[in-house]
Amino acid sequence: GENVEQHPSTLSVQEGDSAVIKCTYSDSASNYFPWYKQELGKGPQLIIDIRSNVGEKKDQRIAVTLNKTAKHFSLHITETQPEDSAVYFCAAAKTSGGSYIPTFGRGTSLIVHP
Amino acid sequence: DSGVTQTPKHLITATGQRVTLRCSPRSGDLSVYWYQQSLDQGLQFLIHYYNGEERAKGNILERFSAQQFPDLHSELNLSSLELGDSALYFCASGNYYTFGSGTRLTVV
Secondary structure: OOOEEEEOOEEEEEOOOOEEEEEEEOOOOOOEEEEEEEOOOOOOEEEEEEEOOOOEEEEOOEEEEEEOOOOEEEEEEOOOOHHHOEEEEEEEEOOEOOEOOOEEOOOEEEEEEO | OOOOEEEOOEEEEOOOOOEEEEEEOOOOOOEEEEEEEEOOOEEEEEEEEEOOEEEEEOOOOOOEEEEEOOOOOEEEEEOOOOHHHOEEEEEEEOOOOEEOOOEEEEEO
16 A cells, blocks of 8 residues: 655744655655644645646645655755744645545644744 | 534543443434554445445454444444554545544553
8 A cells, every 4th residue: 555754744934934845755656745744633635736747736836746756755944934824734646536545644843933 | 614513522541341332423414434553454345334234344343332323323232342452433424424533442
């Protein structure tokens, strides 16, 4: 089955700095890569996703990149703010008939210091 | 509020007991997914239901079972509970996995 590795497990940055979280996946058939943000006491929330036919996607201060050859994808957050502090999960999935079951990475705890 | 409702929010029970966790999906969502989140295992997929039918099973123990009812709410039943079953249990609904706030289960 799919295996998703995520690094680092903890990331501490100063407000205004950039943060980068990296993931690798094992199944070359995976074609959908969502990222989730989990705040304390809440469930994970989808923040951005990318499909295998796209190399990069941006939404305001967050961007994701995908390298299919290396089976590697990353989340980039620019101009970090204290409210970005949360646990971030990457995931990989094979979409089939509109449904999919993502395999999640172990999560990165991002701490943004004011 | 994500629109996915999970009850109860917290549950403390003894080993060997049985509990039922409830999930109401977002209005219009036919799919419900159950996940277990623990510190050592991360987010683990348990089971997927679509419009009342089981569609996929993950790392779900035989002591655990689930169902989805005609009104689309779902219940996850955990029996013969062990200390290691202590975790956060999430359900998600819809194609883009809208998660509820979870049920924190503590087995003592």
